[in-house]
Amino acid sequence: MLEHLADNSAVPSWAVLRSAPLGSVVLAAHDREFGLVAGQAVTPGAASADRLVGADVRRSPIFLPDGSLFGELIGIPGIGSSNSTGATDDMISDGSLVELFAASIGALYGSEIAIARDRRTLALLAAPADTLTGLATRQAWERQLREEELRCTGLGTQAGVIVVELDELRTHNEIHGHESGDVQIRNAAQIVTEATGIHFTARVTGNVIGAILAAAGPTEVAAIERAVRQALSSAGIPAAIGTGQRTTVTGLRGAVAEAMAAVAAIQVVQRQAPATSAIAAANSHLVEALDRGMIRAYFQPIVDLRSGEVVTIEALARWQAEDGVREPDLFLPQLAEAGLLGALFDRILDDGLEHLAEFRHIAPRLTLAVNFEFDTIPDSGLLDGIRKRLEFYSLPTESLAIELSERQTFDLPAQIRDQLAEVAAAGVQLTLDDFGTGFASLETLTSLPITG
Numbered sequence: 001m002l003e004h005l006a007d008n009s010a011v012p013s014w015a016v017l018r019s020a021p022l023g024s025v026v027l028a029a030h031d032r033e034f035g036l037v038a039g040q041a042v043t044p045g046a047a048s049a050d051r052l053v054g055a056d057v058r059r060s061p062i063f064l065p066d067g068s069l070f071g072e073l074i075g076i077p078g079i080g081s082s083n084s085t086g087a088t089d090d091m092i093s094d095g096s097l098v099e100l101f102a103a104s105i106g107a108l109y110g111s112e113i114a115i116a117r118d119r120r121t122l123a124l125l126a127a128p129a130d131t132l133t134g135l136a137t138r139q140a141w142e143r144q145l146r147e148e149e150l151r152c153t154g155l156g157t158q159a160g161v162i163v164v165e166l167d168e169l170r171t172h173n174e175i176h177g178h179e180s181g182d183v184q185i186r187n188a189a190q191i192v193t194e195a196t197g198i199h200f201t202a203r204v205t206g207n208v209i210g211a212i213l214a215a216a217g218p219t220e221v222a223a224i225e226r227a228v229r230q231a232l233s234s235a236g237i238p239a240a241i242g243t244g245q246r247t248t249v250t251g252l253r254g255a256v257a258e259a260m261a262a263v264a265a266i267q268v269v270q271r272q273a274p275a276t277s278a279i280a281a282a283n284s285h286l287v288e289a290l291d292r293g294m295i296r297a298y299f300q301p302i303v304d305l306r307s308g309e310v311v312t313i314e315a316l317a318r319w320q321a322e323d324g325v326r327e328p329d330l331f332l333p334q335l336a337e338a339g340l341l342g343a344l345f346d347r348i349l350d351d352g353l354e355h356l357a358e359f360r361h362i363a364p365r366l367t368l369a370v371n372f373e374f375d376t377i378p379d380s381g382l383l384d385g386i387r388k389r390l391e392f393y394s395l396p397t398e399s400l401a402i403e404l405s406e407r408q409t410f411d412l413p414a415q416i417r418d419q420l421a422e423v424a425a426a427g428v429q430l431t432l433d434d435f436g437t438g439f440a441s442l443e444t445l446t447s448l449p450i451t452g
Helices: 002-005 096-126 138-155 168-178 178-198 218-234 251-272 279-292 332-337 341-357 382-390 408-410 414-425
Strands: 013-018 027-033 034-037 058-063 069-076 159-166 200-205 210-216 241-245 295-304 308-319 322-328 366-371 402-407 429-433
Touching: 002 013, 002 027, 058 096, 058 332, 069 096, 096 138, 096 295, 096 332, 138 200, 138 210, 138 251, 159 178, 159 218, 159 251, 178 200, 178 210, 178 218, 200 414, 210 251, 218 241, 218 341, 241 308, 279 341, 295 341, 308 341, 341 366, 341 382, 382 408, 382 414, 402 414
Parallel strands: 308 366, 366 402, 402 429
Antiparallel strands: 013 027, 013 069, 027 034, 058 069, 159 210, 159 241, 200 210, 295 308, 308 322
């Protein structure tokens, strides 16, 4: 199709671009002079990247059969040789032929994506199985990595990897015997399989389980990692969990290396404060409290002293335990140690927005303030998660304020700082809680887009 457009129109260069989080990726391009080029970062020809934004560029969106946007078909004039065929621009002047070709390309890519999904399912079913866990073997894992990398390159799709290493399996075997250890890894395999759904899972080594998260972006990878972590913690199975995201530069191998590096970093921290069965039981209790809604939002009004009007409600985390209501200082350190601060933030945010949607029927301008909490490994889906929750409750972005403590302004990783800046740019307020009670200076107010 690209060759036909290039050879039979006055536009000499055509390309199929796949939408991607960090910018479009060229899947295939054809230039009348340079021929067919596939999988390039930009279209062929000198200074072609600069010409992509020109007024004369022909563009038509490419939609998959399910209606989702796949990318676009573009034509770039003036890159290749002159129109030796003598063709005019009439064939694309009204855009009808370009739109027809774009629709055809969308249908073809839709078929390829469906075929790739079916092949993954068949590969999972046909893969040699580990006799203990029923997961795919290391050899099948290596083969699937190669095949998925080819699919990602050909279709321009995203992919991620999650790696789960059972920290205390060797010690467990020594204390309780190998049969007990076998039960533990079988249970872990079942948990990972259920949490990752249709994705390809394998027993990579004796105590390492891996999953290839096909067509998964950072938000889905983070959500799956959280589900795996919480499920393993609920089952009392100590594990170090790492994730990696494929890029066009590093490929899936790079994602695996990123995930393994994350596991190694977690284990360094765990060796400094070794986990015990008592800690595992406590972590399980924390997850249960979050899942069952025992840790939930209590609301404190913030009043405009000039009018006496309640303008904001602040969502405060409280644990309704059997012995009464527990304040955060009694459970926040344990949540931080268990890597559940992100889950706490999600829980309080959901609870707060649900109540805010109800309260705004009475006070339409009411806003919600939520204390920001994050785990050691930042969640790259912060903005996307907030947007989806606001859309679900039909609330505008300006109805939410994220509160940061003075301590956090000193400890924020660069990645989290950048994500908070994106959140603020989207319209969510960022406020500094208890400013001046610690060591913060006025310079702190300029380090982030603070609004209050």
